[in-house]
Amino acid sequence: MPYQVRPSTLTRRRFGQVFGLAAGSLLLPEIARGAAGSDVKLEIAPYTLEASPRHHIHTLAYNGQVPGPLLRMRQGQEQTVAIRNLTSDPEVVHWHGLFLPSDIDGAMEEGTPMIAPGGSARYVMKPDPAGFRWYHTHTFAGKNLMKAQYSGLHGFLMIEPRENPAPYDREVFLALHDWAGHFMGGDDGSMNPVYDVATINGKMLGFGDPVQVKQGERVLFHVLNSSPTEIHWISFSGHHFNVIALDGNTVPKSQSVRMLRLSPAERVSAIVEMKNPGVWILGEVRKHIQAIGMGIVIEYANSKGKPVWNQPQELVWNYQQFAGDAATATSSPDAKQIDLLFDSKFQGHGNEELWRINGQSYPQNNSPVLQTGQRYRLVMKNKSTDDHPMHLHRHTFEVRRIDDNAELHGLRKDVVLVRAGSTTEVEFVADNPGKTLFHCHQQDHMDRGFMMVFHYA
Template sequence: MGTISRRTFMQQAGLLAGATALRAADAPVDHTLEIATTKVDLSPKRSIRTTAYNGQVPGPLLRLREGRPVRIKVTNRSANPEIVHWHGLFLPSAMDGAMEEGSPMIAPGASLVYEFSPRPAGFRWFHTHTFAGGDFSKGQYTGQHGLLYVDPANEPGQFDAEFFLTLHDWQGQLLGSDDGSMNPSYDISTINGRTLGYGDPLQVRQNQRIKLQILNSSPTETHWISLAGHRFEVVALDGNPIPKPQLVPMLRLAPAERVTAFVTMDNPGVWILGEVRKHVQAAGMGIVVAYAGASGKPVWQQPQTLSWDYTVFGAPEAKQNEAVEVIPLEFSAKFKGHGAMEEWCINGKSYPNTDSPVLKTGQRYRLLLKNPSLDDHPIHLHRHVFELRSLSGARATRGILKDTVLVPARGEAAVEFVADNPGPTLLHCHQQNHMDLGFMMVFRYA
């Protein structure tokens, strides 16, 4: 079989009509999503037209109950075939929303109904999973991202207010780097689709304990977030509770990562919650946090260093009794010169020509993620959760459960998961440009 690009593969695969896994679109549904082009005012001086859900950015917050069946009708009013990926949920492959796993695309003008019993509980999200190929009007470069929270059967709810925040970057251009790769650069960055000072402030009161649910939906960029005058008590990563909640001065979120944190509002004033790096905050990534009765210009306090370590949230490594099968995965790029990147590879192969390891149901696997490249890579595993075991330069750890992990440039990570959800299962870099250039592979169950 000759080498073909992801674009060609998807074009050849075509639209899967009349998928038996999806019920008739005219039956009663619990939620509706409409994919369409809409105008979004990012700032007082900057409006764009982008594809979004229900005419808003981010899309609607869907609150579902763990284990309670739900039916969500998606209608595609855009000009291109689309698909919705339910990121972080344990779904059958046909429902997951990835064409590479066999989920059907939605033709322009058509509707499909996704039906599933949501699990696990926690902070998830949904987004497009289509090819963009450097077209900033498609894929993750658009406004097609929405928040999804699966409420557990019982949750104590020991907080006074809850805020959902979505980080996103817009209107990019491809720039060449020293290693020959092409990476996007962005003109504007937002929280909840608005630049700093344009969106509504978060209104709080003294002595409140607020809960922040933060998603990085950026197509390619990692972000560091701080709240001036306050610290974050991190309690969950990617929607999954951590063994050791910790107070930290800032958060780091790679594309697709989520952080759940509490903040005790014990420092009255008008503050800025925003990106730590000055040039990104200047591009708009920030939001005002205002105490009741406070006034004045919002205050920012600039941290001097970038700080983040997954492993501080984990338990000490313990002796492992489970039998583990190791799968080494090495990431690399092949270039064709003149500043244009040809493809990203896993173990020397680019999708759809990557290997497809066969998993045995019930077996525990360790993925050794080796990254000798010059780029960080947020690695996402569909339809499963994995446990972070080790990371370059940090201690071994247990108990941190995630679906996306940032593997540093010239570094490596080890994660483990149990093969407990049969069906084609996609693993890929969550950077849109890397995914488009073949950075993905599909695990298959025996």
């Protein structure tokens, strides 16, 4: 078998050398490449994050840093990962975007064993596909705003492609994250987290080291939204993003845009040409989110002064601009349709609402049975007033239609935002047998039943 899971004593072999990473560092040292079969080592433990001198957040982290270490692996080359859980609760690590067997994908609902408090596990995998992925916890939080995706348990994962998608001089990895203060009740009976702090790579705007760049460089920014619940809009004053990949997958049409929109778990890879010397802010477009910290300073060599922010006047983004032409698309008339209706059910005062797929909440839902090799079209109808970032584990899908717009082609992702009151259609081939989790990537929605497990026949 090419993949194995071995819950065992934590091995001490290392994958190259693990470099220390100061909290909030913007140019991330990485776990270096090593010989095939060497270990990547992750320790899950309590950690106090200093987002600013006035903001100390008690959380959980990988290897004592937020975000966790940048892991680089080679596509198709066997890799071992050793994980030790030094917390008081069971934990698990999900390898978001990889085509892994269910027993190591990192979701309890698929059958991945949880790592007991004080326990350890060792995984053997052949990472695929290539591109910008990430790893994170996949546990239940409920009303504990220190657990699951509310914590600092997230990190970058780069599966190195055989060929680079575009020429660039260097890479910068950025993780957007919100840190919850409390839950607030809505008029509809819902309970939603309210955030006191927002960070990029664990630091609030003005408190992390600036990203140093040089005029004439082509910098490839890999941006991850690791927020537990929030969509973010990101602009880089004085510059444009040339988007080349979404969720680690090269787009059919690269586009130059003024801002990025990322729902929870989405990633955008974009090249920025450094041709406007100065000191600038890259940050959240909406003023009230930037005000609680979501921004970083980008500083050209030999430039000084107060960082400049140019406020955009509107929010602009759509998936369609990155899709390919219909003339070059491959027809898929054999796709079987699966209808999925999203809504919520109010349980009465004093009780949390339930999120439902086709009228049922996990685990009380009748999930589709997939036939190996069959192509499926998921027709997701969002009847709620909330947006939902929908994630399919262990597969990549193709975004095919949004509402009544024209068919899209070639736009491959693993998370798609289904806007309130809208319909989004995606297609995928059932080519990775095993339990496959499908869910909204908002932590509070998952905790209230917004999940379904697809089974293979």
